[in-house]
Amino acid sequence: MLEIRGIRKTFNPGTPNEVRALQGVSLSLPEGGFTVIIGTNGSGKSTLLNAVAGSFFPDEGTIHIAGNDVTHWPEHKRASLVGRVFQDPFKGTAPGLSIAENLALASLRGQSRGLGKALNAGLRSQIRDTIAGLNMGLEDRIDNAMGSLSGGQRQALTLLMATWLKPRLLLLDEPTAALDPKSADKVTTLAGEIVARDKLTTFMVTHSMQQAAAFGDRLIMMHRGQPIYDISGDDKKRVRPVELLEKFEELRRSELLDEAAAEMLERSYV
Amino acid sequence: MSLLIGALSLGLILSLLALGVFMSFRVFGYADLTAEGSLTLGGAVAAVLLVAGWQPVAATLAGALAGALAGAFTGVLITRFNVARLLAGILTMTSLYSINLRIMAKSVIPLANERSLVSQSEHLGLRIFGAPAISIAGWTVTVRDLGLLILMVVFVALVAAVLLVFLRTNLGAALRATGENPQMMRALGTDDRLMVTFGLALSNGLVALSGALLAQYQGFADVQMGIGMLAWGLASVIIGEALVGSAPMGFTLTGAVMGSLLFRLMVALALRWGLNPNDLKLITAGIVLAAFLLPRAMESFRSKKRMPAHA
């Protein structure tokens, strides 16, 4: 479904701010799989998802989605295959448009937009029914401005929008990181339900070890722009949050060792 | 009475300018300077075509189309060449000054003796009322003024209605959403660069339409007629928002039209009471500035009131 081969991305190359965000990542995600990514801050998780979504083109490597070589497709063209939820709950919706209008826009994801009425009676009642399923009491407010909702409500709606038309690939970049625990739970549950119901191929970044252990059939840990730990099957099923924390601790120690070694080298040679 | 009718007609003509500025300022969140050039462009193209004997409606629409092209040019500068939005507007506006002079071949084109929408509405008025002047509640009004007013009411209502319907279509909704959140629209499969270009074309098309009508109304096209018009449009939009507040789409559009009418009426009265016409642009700018500062001043006033004074 998703084939990533040897992608590299360096931001601000040749400047003091040079960041090698992706250093040769290759991954193959099967149809219907749910892959979770964890990793330290700045390890390149978002960059990897953005590369798949087409926010920028990689310096090297190729990306295939559902058999299409999308390496050079612009972001808006990939949207016909990809549904997306952002870390920032305000990035996925337009605040000045009504809830119904936002969903109507999503109902044409990846399709051409003509001069037909954005909202007809049929679509309105469909939107109302779907939103009623959220149990957030929003079904009576579909003509209110999106901007009048909380971050959690907007994120739940972004999730509905990303999956309104079944995407070949669903990208979730820490969808609950900016939410309070209660809304985070709600959005997480919703995501799990939708993914299971539509059997969506999903690629999710998370900071929560609980989520990482509970969700998905595969777990990848990123470090310095590379996947360094990749488990699936029974290993993934058995993994517990504490073990993942230990992995992080292990990484931190080896980092410290690296630093100590570098310091020693520096002292003896400079 | 004729002061009132004149102010209403002019206010209606300029409300198209307000709708155009509304598109760039409220939908895309910035004031597009191209408007100053495209207003003149609309007037210039319409004037030249009228002199060449074109049908007034066709000449007017051609003026609007030229403005739309100018807006699209600014859009291409912004989206394809990554020129900063303000600079792109300045570049187009500046180039348009020369282009407009080229089109007009002189700095003023008189239209008083040409067949135009004004002369046509005079015929219309004559046909409806049967006399060159009638009296309304004791005031004498020329049917020329009255015919023009009727024509403008119909014209502006039509344009505003079409715009409103358009903004509620799939394409129109995508346009509005792109102004607020281009990242979201890319994620939903719409090329935000195309949308920005299209939105600026629409905005400047409306502004140029206003210019084409303005030239016919005042009886001449003038290469300077666009100067200061962006602030004028902004003032109308802002006054309109003060009138209707933050309301659904239909009301905000109507608000911009009403804002334009009210503003023109106030200006007409002020001129009547002896305001020097040369001071008009200064006052327009002052109103726009006040409209920006007032809400903030009110806010800080309120928060001061909330905080108890320390003894």
Ligand SMILES: Nc1ncnc2c1ncn2[C@@H]1O[C@H](COP(=O)(O)OP(=O)(O)OP(=O)(O)O)[C@@H](O)[C@H]1O
């Ligand atoms: N557009 C950009 N320009 C410059 N540097 C960037 C850009 N995007 C990301 N980076 C850098 O690339 C590195 C990886 O960033 P990325 O956002 O992928 O990390 P992350 O794993 O998602 O971290 P977090 O957990 O904090 O979200 C960071 O050092 C970041 O500063």
Ligand SMILES: [Mg+2]
């Ligand atoms: Mg991130």
